[in-house]
Amino acid sequence: xxxxxxxxxxxxxxxxxxxxxxxxxxxxxxxxxxxxxxxxxxxxxxxxxxxxxxxxxxxxxxxxxxxxxxxxxxxxxxxxxxxxxxxxxxxxxxxxxxxxxxxxxxxxxxxxxxxxxxxxxxxxxxxxxxxxxxxxxxxxxxxxxxxxxxxxxxxxxxxxxxxxxxxxxxxxxxxxxxxxxxxxxxxxxxxxxxxxxxxxxxxxxxxxxxxxxxxxxxxxxxxxxxxxxxxxxxxxxxxxxxxxxxxxxxxxxxxxxxxxxxxxxxxxxxxxxxxxxxxxxxxxxxxxxxxxxxxxxxxxxxxx
Amino acid sequence: xxxxxxxxxxxxxxxxxxxxxxxxxxxxxxxxxxxxxxxxxxxxxxxxxxxxxxxxxxxxxxxxxxxxxxxxxxxxxxxxxxxxxxxxxxxxxxxxxxxxxxxxxxxxxxxxxxxxxxxxxxxxxxxxxxxxxxxxxxxxxxxxxxxxxxxxxxxxxxxxxxxxxxxxxxxxxxxxxxxxxxxxxxxxxxxxxxxxxxxxxxxxxxxxxxxxxxxxxxxxxxxxxxxxxxxxxxxxxxxxxxxxxxxxxxxxxxxxxxxxxxxxxxxxxxxxxxxxxxxxxxxxxxxxxxxxxxxxxxxxxxxxxxxxxxxxxxxxxxxxxxxxxxx
Numbered sequence: 001x002x003x004x005x006x007x008x009x010x011x012x013x014x015x016x017x018x019x020x021x022x023x024x025x026x027x028x029x030x031x032x033x034x035x036x037x038x039x040x041x042x043x044x045x046x047x048x049x050x051x052x053x054x055x056x057x058x059x060x061x062x063x064x065x066x067x068x069x070x071x072x073x074x075x076x077x078x079x080x081x082x083x084x085x086x087x088x089x090x091x092x093x094x095x096x097x098x099x100x101x102x103x104x105x106x107x108x109x110x111x112x113x114x115x116x117x118x119x120x121x122x123x124x125x126x127x128x129x130x131x132x133x134x135x136x137x138x139x140x141x142x143x144x145x146x147x148x149x150x151x152x153x154x155x156x157x158x159x160x161x162x163x164x165x166x167x168x169x170x171x172x173x174x175x176x177x178x179x180x181x182x183x184x185x186x187x188x189x190x191x192x193x194x195x196x197x198x199x200x201x202x203x204x205x206x207x208x209x210x211x212x213x214x215x216x217x218x219x220x221x222x223x224x225x226x227x228x229x230x231x232x233x234x235x236x237x238x239x240x241x242x243x244x245x246x247x248x249x250x251x252x253x254x255x256x257x258x259x260x261x262x263x264x265x266x267x268x269x270x271x272x273x274x275x276x277x278x279x280x281x282x283x284x285x286x287x288x289x290x291x292x293x294x295x296x297x298x299x300x301x302x303x304x
Numbered sequence: 305x306x307x308x309x310x311x312x313x314x315x316x317x318x319x320x321x322x323x324x325x326x327x328x329x330x331x332x333x334x335x336x337x338x339x340x341x342x343x344x345x346x347x348x349x350x351x352x353x354x355x356x357x358x359x360x361x362x363x364x365x366x367x368x369x370x371x372x373x374x375x376x377x378x379x380x381x382x383x384x385x386x387x388x389x390x391x392x393x394x395x396x397x398x399x400x401x402x403x404x405x406x407x408x409x410x411x412x413x414x415x416x417x418x419x420x421x422x423x424x425x426x427x428x429x430x431x432x433x434x435x436x437x438x439x440x441x442x443x444x445x446x447x448x449x450x451x452x453x454x455x456x457x458x459x460x461x462x463x464x465x466x467x468x469x470x471x472x473x474x475x476x477x478x479x480x481x482x483x484x485x486x487x488x489x490x491x492x493x494x495x496x497x498x499x500x501x502x503x504x505x506x507x508x509x510x511x512x513x514x515x516x517x518x519x520x521x522x523x524x525x526x527x528x529x530x531x532x533x534x535x536x537x538x539x540x541x542x543x544x545x546x547x548x549x550x551x552x553x554x555x556x557x558x559x560x561x562x563x564x565x566x567x568x569x570x571x572x573x574x575x576x577x578x579x580x581x582x583x584x585x586x587x588x589x590x591x592x593x594x595x596x597x598x599x600x601x602x603x604x605x606x607x608x609x610x611x612x613x614x615x616x617x618x619x620x621x622x623x624x625x626x627x628x629x630x631x
Binding site for chain 2: 079081100101102103105106110111112113117118119120121122126127129130131133135136137138139140143144146149153189192193195196
């Protein structure tokens with residue numbers, strides 16, 4: 001079993017993404033998303049307090065941090081699902097502040113959810129077709145006249161079959177999405193997001209609740225997104241996965257960005273170890289021997 | 305002895321009665337709201353009242369022709385839907401339920417209050433608005449039909465128009481629900497955040513659905529008052545519940561469900577009331593007065609609906625497969 005989950009091919013890392021030192025809020029050579037002064041409080045709790053962050057284009061960026069660090073809240077803010085108390089951000093140079101979620105998605109910034117949102121009582125194919133953008137037949141009056149949208153519909157169906165085949169869901173296309181397994185739903189959600197031909201894909205915990213046998217295939221799909229020229233930003237807890245596929249890692253703790261850097265560097269960063277050990281003494285920071293050694297030392301110190 | 309022939313023929317008459325058509329159309333509107341979009345509209349009676357009063361007042365007080373009176377009724381319901389939808393469609397589904405049930409009651413009480421007596425006729429309601437509709441009747445005078453379905457020219461004209469509208473509404477709904485528009489609508493029912501994340505303006509789609517189903521309810525309200533008078537007490541919340549009963553009976557996310565549901569509902573109601581009334585007369589139910597008998601039919605309908613929801617929750621036409629995944 002373990003041989004199945006081993007990396008089938010060594011992912012090609014994108015390097016040289018930043019300008020200057022790899023510190024929180026550092027400049028990127030070609031940022032796709034730039035956020036400034038974004039804050040969000042829930043009652044007295046400052047869930048997100050990000051001074052400046054840039055997401056590099058054409059790379060896979062991981063957003064990590066202990067539970068309650070504000071990763072998902074930041075995701076919600078950036079995608080228009082939540083309103084910040086203050087702050088502004090731009091996507092491909094256009095301001096997104098205050099823009100509703102559906103317009104954000106139309107601009108090419110598509111997200112998935114931590115709790116998978118497969119549309120259960122729609123077929124897998126309908127789930128996919130829903131992802132296609134700018135459909136003529138989605139207007140109530142034109143919906144009555146099928147000859148206006150039939151051609152577009154079959155083109156979309158062909159594209160959907162193509163993506164479903166890649167995700168090995170094509171045999172399920174006429175089944176209700178509710179009949180899929182948890183992992184298959186994750187795949188469907190990602191496939192559906194691809195139907196909208198996004199430029200930035202934001203995945204909120206793509207591995208949560210996924211059977212280990214499916215993990216490798218999900219990882220390959222994420223790597224494929226990069227090969228196809230998309231930018232990926234994902235939230236994840238599994239450090240092995242982050243180390244394996246991420247080109248750049250942004251670490252959050254208590255709403256702030258505490259570290260940035262390439263995955264191997266960042267896990268040696270004392271701020272990151274603090275952030276995790278402060279809350280989770282048993283958190284597995286990945287199989288990096290140096291980091292692990294430091295981890296053990298740090299835990300020993302704490303125990304004494 | 306009990307006259308079974310009369311009971312059955314009275315029940316059969318309900319199959320194609322304009323009231324059955326009106327309830328079918330109102331239920332189809334609820335199917336659009338609840339079955340397809342997941343909007344909990346508990347104010348369908350309010351939409352029907354607006355249709356009935358909009359039509360009657362336009363003709364009686366302003367002397368409008370039939371087509372203009374219909375337009376006035378539809379315009380009123382579109383405005384009503386916008387007023388309901390703008391504040392509530394952004395909120396969770398149950399808020400819409402509370403607001404619609406209250407708004408429908410407000411509409412009914414406004415039509416009942418004495419303040420607008422000259423316009424609305426207050427609690428006595430309105431009558432004498434059928435001339436324009438009758439004048440459009442192309443069927444020559446006389447009595448036509450067979451068996452229990454024996455009507456004069458006006459009654460046939462009314463049935464013809466009512467059921468034509470129902471058929472057209474069914475075809476229209478069927479077409480839009482199998483289009484990409486319907487796919488978005490059904491997606492919203494399943495999870496509106498997911499649909500939003502795919503770049504669809506969920507709020508706007510919900511508003512379209514609310515207006516469309518409301519317009520069905522309004523036209524149903526007009527059909528409903530053509531064989532009778534406009535009486536405000538007809539538009540109580542129980543009307544909405546009867547329409548929900550019909551919808552659940554037939555199947556919430558179906559096209560034919562509301563129509564067949566309405567036929568079954570009215571045939572059963574007529575059968576029960578005819579049977580119980582005659583059974584009381586014949587002394588079969590000595591513990592009951594004839595007034596109590598009149599109420600018993602609603603109890604029996606209630607029991608029938610409970611049995612359906614428990615043993616066949618997808619309705620008569622609903623897809624059994626959907627049931628495997630109850631949330």
